Amino acid sequence: MSEALGKSIHKPLSEIEVMLEANRCLYCYDAPCMNACPTHIDVASFIQKISTGNVKGSAYTIMDSNAMGASCARVCPTEELCEGACVYNAAGDSPIRIGDLQRYAIDYVADRDIQLFEPGPDTGKRVAIIGGGPAGLSASRDLRRLGHAVTIFEAKEQLGGLNTYGIVPFRLSVETALWEAEQVVRLGVDVRSGVRVGFDVTLEELIKDYDAVILACGMGNVPKLGIEGENLEGVWDALDFIERAKLGLPIPDLGERVAIIGAGNTAIDALTCAKRLSISRGREARVACYYRRGDEQMTAYQFEYDFAKEEGIEFRFFCAPTRVVGQNLHVNAVEFVKTELRDGKLSPIAGSEFTEPVDTLIRAIGQSRLVETFERLGIAHDSGVVKVDESLQTSRPGVWAAGDCIFEKGMREAMVVEVAEQGKVAARSIDAFLNAKVPA
Amino acid sequence: MANLESNLAGIKSPNPFWLASAPPTNSGYQVMRAFEAGWGGAVWKTLGTPIVNVTSRFAALDYKQNKMIAMNNIELITDRPLDENLKEIAECKKAFPDRSIIASLMEVCEQKAWHELVKRVQEVDIDGFELNFGCPHGMSERGMGSAVGQHPDLIKQVAEWTKEVARVPVIVKLTPNITDIRFGARGAAEGGADAISLINTINSLIGVDLDTWNPVPHVDGKSSHGGYCGPAVKPIALNMVNECARDKDVNIPISGIGGIETWKDAVEFLLLGASNVQVCTAVMHHGFRIVDDMIDGLNNYLDSRGLASVQDLVGKSANRITTWENLNLNYKIIARIDQDKCIHCNKCYVACEDAAHQCIDRISNNGSSMVVVDEEECVGCNLCQMVCPVEECIEMIEIDTGLPSESWKQRSLRLESTVSS
Numbered sequence: 001m002s003e004a005l006g007k008s009i010h011k012p013l014s015e016i017e018v019m020l021e022a023n024r025c026l027y028c029y030d031a032p033c034m035n036a037c038p039t040h041i042d043v044a045s046f047i048q049k050i051s052t053g054n055v056k057g058s059a060y061t062i063m064d065s066n067a068m069g070a071s072c073a074r075v076c077p078t079e080e081l082c083e084g085a086c087v088y089n090a091a092g093d094s095p096i097r098i099g100d101l102q103r104y105a106i107d108y109v110a111d112r113d114i115q116l117f118e119p120g121p122d123t124g125k126r127v128a129i130i131g132g133g134p135a136g137l138s139a140s141r142d143l144r145r146l147g148h149a150v151t152i153f154e155a156k157e158q159l160g161g162l163n164t165y166g167i168v169p170f171r172l173s174v175e176t177a178l179w180e181a182e183q184v185v186r187l188g189v190d191v192r193s194g195v196r197v198g199f200d201v202t203l204e205e206l207i208k209d210y211d212a213v214i215l216a217c218g219m220g221n222v223p224k225l226g227i228e229g230e231n232l233e234g235v236w237d238a239l240d241f242i243e244r245a246k247l248g249l250p251i252p253d254l255g256e257r258v259a260i261i262g263a264g265n266t267a268i269d270a271l272t273c274a275k276r277l278s279i280s281r282g283r284e285a286r287v288a289c290y291y292r293r294g295d296e297q298m299t300a301y302q303f304e305y306d307f308a309k310e311e312g313i314e315f316r317f318f319c320a321p322t323r324v325v326g327q328n329l330h331v332n333a334v335e336f337v338k339t340e341l342r343d344g345k346l347s348p349i350a351g352s353e354f355t356e357p358v359d360t361l362i363r364a365i366g367q368s369r370l371v372e373t374f375e376r377l378g379i380a381h382d383s384g385v386v387k388v389d390e391s392l393q394t395s396r397p398g399v400w401a402a403g404d405c406i407f408e409k410g411m412r413e414a415m416v417v418e419v420a421e422q423g424k425v426a427a428r429s430i431d432a433f434l435n436a437k438v439p440a
Numbered sequence: 441m442a443n444l445e446s447n448l449a450g451i452k453s454p455n456p457f458w459l460a461s462a463p464p465t466n467s468g469y470q471v472m473r474a475f476e477a478g479w480g481g482a483v484w485k486t487l488g489t490p491i492v493n494v495t496s497r498f499a500a501l502d503y504k505q506n507k508m509i510a511m512n513n514i515e516l517i518t519d520r521p522l523d524e525n526l527k528e529i530a531e532c533k534k535a536f537p538d539r540s541i542i543a544s545l546m547e548v549c550e551q552k553a554w555h556e557l558v559k560r561v562q563e564v565d566i567d568g569f570e571l572n573f574g575c576p577h578g579m580s581e582r583g584m585g586s587a588v589g590q591h592p593d594l595i596k597q598v599a600e601w602t603k604e605v606a607r608v609p610v611i612v613k614l615t616p617n618i619t620d621i622r623f624g625a626r627g628a629a630e631g632g633a634d635a636i637s638l639i640n641t642i643n644s645l646i647g648v649d650l651d652t653w654n655p656v657p658h659v660d661g662k663s664s665h666g667g668y669c670g671p672a673v674k675p676i677a678l679n680m681v682n683e684c685a686r687d688k689d690v691n692i693p694i695s696g697i698g699g700i701e702t703w704k705d706a707v708e709f710l711l712l713g714a715s716n717v718q719v720c721t722a723v724m725h726h727g728f729r730i731v732d733d734m735i736d737g738l739n740n741y742l743d744s745r746g747l748a749s750v751q752d753l754v755g756k757s758a759n760r761i762t763t764w765e766n767l768n769l770n771y772k773i774i775a776r777i778d779q780d781k782c783i784h785c786n787k788c789y790v791a792c793e794d795a796a797h798q799c800i801d802r803i804s805n806n807g808s809s810m811v812v813v814d815e816e817e818c819v820g821c822n823l824c825q826m827v828c829p830v831e832e833c834i835e836m837i838e839i840d841t842g843l844p845s846e847s848w849k850q851r852s853l854r855l856e857s858t859v860s861s
Contacts, residue, residue, distance in 0.1 A: 015831050027726055045732065052702040054737035 001169065001248055002280030005273070009170050009307070010074060012107070013100050022051040025096045028087055033098060036085035038421045039066035043082055047101055058105040060116050063183075067141035068134045068420040070110070070180045071163045073103035074172050076417050077301040110179055119187045120147030125434045128153065128210040130197045133161020134416045135403025136216035137184045138423025139430075144187035146431045151190040151210070153197050159185070161218055163416065165243045168269040170276065174246055198376040207398055212430045215379065215386065215394065215401040216423070219367035225261060229324030230363075234331040238262070238270040238364035245273050254278050254285050255359020259334055261321055263291035263298035265413050267364035268305070271313045274362065285359075288314040290321065292339050292346060299413050320348065324361060334358045370405065385409060391429035392422060400426040442742035443749040444735065446480065446716045449609045449634035449693050451568045453480035453540045453716065456706065456750055457734050460697050460718035461486050461544035461570060461613075463515065464728070468528025472535060477728035478735055481540030483637075483718060484529060486517035486572045487561060488546040488584075493519055498724075499646040499657040501672065508725050510672035510699075512646040514577050514657070514664055517546055522560065530564040541565075542611065545602075546572040546584050549594060554601045562607055570611040570637060571602060573624070577643075577664050589615035589640070592627030599631025609634035611695060614680075617643050621680040625690045636684060637695035637718060639677045641667025670721035674699030678712055685713020685758045701730070703737030710750070711757035769851060770843040773820035773836045775799075775813045781833040786811060788824035788834065796823045 013021070025047040033043040041062055049058035062069040078084070078099040086095030109116060125148045129136040132154035140150045158164050159181035164174055185191060195201060197217070206213050222237040224230055234252075238260070244251050258274045260267050271287050278285035289308070291298060294317045298305065309315070323335040338352035369384025380387045380395035385408055392400045402422035407414045446456035458481035459465050459474055466485045474482055497515045500508040518525060533541050543561045547553040558569065573589030581587075588594045595612060602610050612628035614621060616639040628636050643665050647656045655663035677698020684690045696714030700706055701722035709717050722730055742750060777788070777800075789811050792800040799817040802809045813824070825834040846854070 016829070019831075029727060029729075045729075048730075049733050049737070052733055052737055053704060054733055054740055056740050057733060057736040060736075 002276075004276040004280040005169055005245060006173070007170060008074075008173065010100070010103065013097075013104055018050065018101065018104050021097050022047050022101060025051070026087065032085035032087060033082040033096075036081045037065075038081070038415070038417045039072075039424070040421075041065040041069070041082075041102075043098055046105060047096065047098070050101060050105055055105055055108045056114060056116075059109040059114075062102055062105060063116055066417065066420050067138045067184060067423070068163075068180060068416055069102060070106045070176050071134065071167075071172055072417045072420065073099050073106060074176070075167060076415065077303065079303060080301065081417070110176075115183075115186065117141070117145055117183075117187060119144045122149070123147040123434065125149065125211045126151070126209070127430060128206045128213045129216060130206070130214065131155075131161065131216035131218055131403065131405075132159035132181065132191065132193075133216060133218050133403060133419075134163055135218075135419040135423045135426075136161070136214065137181055138420040139214050139216065139402060139427045140189050140423075141184045141187065142424050142427035143430065144184070144189060146427065148211075148431070148434065149188075149190070151192060153195045153201065153206075154191065154193045155196040155217075157193050159191065159193070162239075165246060166239050166266070166269075168242055168273045169246050170272075171269070198373045203377040203379075203396075203399070207396075211398075211434055213399045214423075214426050214430070215377065215399060215405060216403040216419075217370055217373060218404040219407075220370050221368055222266075222363050222365060223368045225321060225324075225363055225365065227321055227323055229326060229331070230361075232324055232326040232331045233329055234326075234360050235324060236270075236360065236362040238266050238362050239367070241362050242266075242269055242273055245277055251277065253281075253283075256283075256285055257356070257358050258285045258287045258360040258362065259356065259358040260287070260289050260362045260364055261291075262364035262366070263289055263293075263295075263300055263315075264364060264366065265300050265304055266367075267291075268300045268308050268313075270362045270364050271308055272311050274360065275311050275313060286314065287312070288316055288356075290316050290319055290334075290336065290356075292318065292320040293341065294318055297341075301413070319354075322353070325355075331358055331361050334361060367404070374405075383409070392426045393429065400430060402426045442739050442747060443751075444480075444738060444742075446750060448695055448715045449568075449611070451481070451540050451542070451609055454538055455480035455735055455738075456710070456716035457481075457731050458483060458540065458542070458695065458716060458718045459723065460720040461542075461572065462720040462724075463513075464720060464723045466518070467520075468532050471528070471532045471541070474723075474728045474731075475532065475536040475539050478731045479539070479728065480716075481542065481567070482532075483542040483544050483570050484525065486544040486546045487522055487525055488517050488557070490519050490521055491516040494659045496657040496659065499666075501646055501670070508670060508721070510668055510670035511721055511724070512644050512657075512666040512668050513641070514659075514666040516577075517572070526561065526564045529566060533565045540567040542568045542570050544570040544572050544613070548584060549588060549598065551601045554598060555605050558602055558605045566608060568609045568611055568634075569602060569606055570613050571598060571633075572613055572640075573598070573615060577666055586615040586617055586640070589624060590618050592623040595624050595627035596631035599628050599633045603632040611635045611637050613640055613697075614638040615640045616676060616680055621683055622687045622690065625684040625687065629690050629692050633692060635693045635695060635715075636690070637697055638684065639673070639680050639698045641669045642673055642676065644668030669699065671699040671701055674705060674708075678708060681709060681714050682712040682758055682761050685755060686761065701725075703734045703741065706734060706738060707741060707753060710753040711755070712761070713755045713758040715751075715754055765849040766847045768845045769848055770841055770846050772839040772841050774815050774818040774839055775820065775822075775824050776815070776835050776837050777811055777813055777824075778833050778835065779810060779812075781830050782811065783830055783833075784808070784810070785829060787827045787829070791823050791827045796821050800824060 027044045031044040046058045046061040082098045083095040129152045132152045160177040163177035275287045318339045319336045325333040335355050337348040371384045374381045386401040386406045394401045403419040444455040461483040465482045471482045498513050501510040503509045543566045612633040614624045681696045693715040696709035697718040700719045706717045789800045799814045828834045
């Protein structure tokens, strides 16, 4: 992988930076950072342990609350979570660099191959997890610590879900995502990769063979735009595009102008990925984002937007694609119409059509829901969002759900840290359920 | 998972971390919280005839944005009735039977008074006594506290009186406000004490307010000297603990006190001869929760060293401290600067130039300058390494001189015999 794609945007902290920053932390009591963290990592405590030279203890403290601590340290919107809550903000100083310190502590144990957790004594109970992404891995980790046997059914070849396949390598490397998954597997998890539940194996079989099941299958592909010409060559699903770039699979020449439709985090990933890929090939492309609404409505995190601008990405707001045009079965232009927001309603502006030359078009307009899967599994859903109660149980007894498949539409972006917490909740609920079944 | 159980003269605790007799151990509510947090033991705030405290009582020494590197207190012993304290001690012991509760005592220098207090206190379930001969303010003016602690014969006397009636081990707490800590320690040992604990606080004045010219802290414009404690006193405490550990006339176990904040501090005390440690200032600064990292860090340290038990640390470095005359004059180290890590702050240069032996040269290097140690001249004093802000940028390298090990004592004898022969 080229340096442009592979080199992390996170500069590792120097020893001096680590110790200065860890000692700058006030070690608050009932710290706001901990309360802001969806997984309630005892942040002040893990930072204090770095300052006393107990880095192994620090990593333990982090991962104890969050099995996805390594990826969270890299992709969490910390300025909206822990760092945003840091008391230094109110004191007029910059917040503690919690994400960077977390990364430092976990890299420490990863570099030394230190195993932090052990499986609990065998309970004889077996749980099936559908989907080996962050939600499924988080649930698996806690279930193993509780002593229940776990089997993960993963449709892809590798574990990690979007951490492995969907987040650009310069933000979260495949190596880190797989290390994180490996820490779960080494507690003794049976992994069945390349298996799609609902197709290769049915839910009925799982419910019969296992004592509990967690559905953590995430979401589907990026849906089509629904416009003429979008099946031409050179038109991509953003997640396919990123996956290929991440795994080093062949991607044809991007040409001179790349257009991405959409302005969520995946769009930013596709934009910056395309930019860096073109640079690595010695032909830097003009890469632009086309979004039907404005920057105030875009769902990408502010720091992602800033990052994209620094990378030289152009942003065109309030325009929507109407037609993809091509030559020799390959896209070479896209027709747009300008849009406007009136009383909260988005509508095209008559007579405002314009055409942009485009060599590669990538759609990043969200992900479809796995409605067909839910139907096959016989699980109640609300237009593709699996219905769950507080303890994440679905409409089918013995089946829980966590992760993107329960993420409600229309809200902001889903976060790895949130689904990590959901995995914990599901594991806890299942444990209580399994213990209740044990005869007195 | 290492074994953290500690044993001080027969008083067993699940870990070596005790709370010292101080504001954090004033009440049952606090000690319960401490035990919930994981502390192995607590020495109750000194029991005796209740006093009245003044306001204010504490002041801190901050150092350049580093808060509370030490503090000073003019607080006295318990201000609550004995019965109330004993009731709370009993409740704590019942709730946490595996933790050690030590009753700290202070009385006037009379046998009857000590006997009565000891008998009364041991009506409740406690694991040991600690005799407070260290309070340097407030009580000393009344003939107690450090008024006793400065007289080894009085220490011996009171220790004997206590041992006459005590049913549990007796620890004598020593004051550092003396000429030689060993005298008091020997007095305690001679009096039959089962262990000693040190150091209590050091006589101090934190400072003066430059606007009001009042002392800090002040009570209606005045103050008395107070007891100094916290991270800044650790080196003083380490030395005193070690002197007692090495003294053949002391020979009883030691509970180490003085600026312990982290597991590393605790390990240092244990290596130099303490069997367990007591903590106060760090808890006053951060709360009882600091014990979590102390236990965790100590555990990880023992695991990383392949040690099965915390007791494997006790005294392991004690006898590497000796008198100066026994140090090897032929041991040579010099400083070496890593030019890749150097950030060119030049602090090593000015320190060596002004305050050491002028062994660092500033050398021009393509328009910029770099600092290089003159290895022939360097005396290996360490100062440059101390002031350097970059970790491991300056290393002290051992140089093989080819000369045999020879101390000043040995050299004096050698030279004397050369002269006389």
